Amino acid sequence: MYDVLRADRCISVHSLEARVPFGDLAFVDYVMHIDPEKKMNTYGKGKYLLRKAFDKGYLPESILMREKAAFSDAVGHSLSDELKAYAECCYSDKEFEQKCKQYDFAKPFTKESLLYREIFEKYYPHQAHMVKDFWMPNQAWEGCQVNDPSARFLANYGDSGK
Template sequence: KYLLRRAFEGDYLPTNILYREKAAFSDAVGHSLVNDLKDYAESCYTQKEFAERCKAYTYAQPFTKESLLYRELFEKYYPGQAEMVAGFWMPNRSWEGCDVDDPSARVLSNYGASGL
């Protein structure tokens, strides 16, 4: 508690670090890794394969090649247990600028310059 208070008072962290724009939680692994995962998923399936393989899932059907890749990995280790996951980790589509098909905060209109 003391360190946190000191950080906000400016004597622990330099002000330019304390108040700099932060990456969204989902992108904290680094933008290049996020891009590499998307590129890898794109290379795993043709459009036809993607469409066909998605049909196998009636609950929480994958909607991108990346989400299909994650779903197939999940099913490999936890077969038939997808319904224990209540939903996708996605922005609330009813909020302005949040009607997107990508869980990355970088696609949101209010994300800021760090997402570039």
């Protein structure tokens, strides 16, 4: 009730994420004594040992070994697709071009980004300068030259969501 919330707030303020249940000292001690070779991802599946720990009938195989969704898609591909479709219905191409012209900082580049910008402006008028940039893959990295924040458009994304 107290320590977890405090840890969450203290760590989150520095843009980090704690996995508090994994911070149990006995658990940490146990994990630190596992042969480092076994902790290397030579299994072709991320978090293999953690998945294997639950391979005792607790979870269906389809959930236990499913591909991890990237942070950008954790709400599910269908919701992301529906939001894009909704944004497409909100603006004609002409409206999109006109509305984008009113922004001289962080100009929306898709109808979806315009929708989010308008929602942001509704609740935080004239505060966009506080947001440094769009949440997008780093264009300087190989395979990240995409025009969508969703990780599933990256060349190395894998089979998540299939």
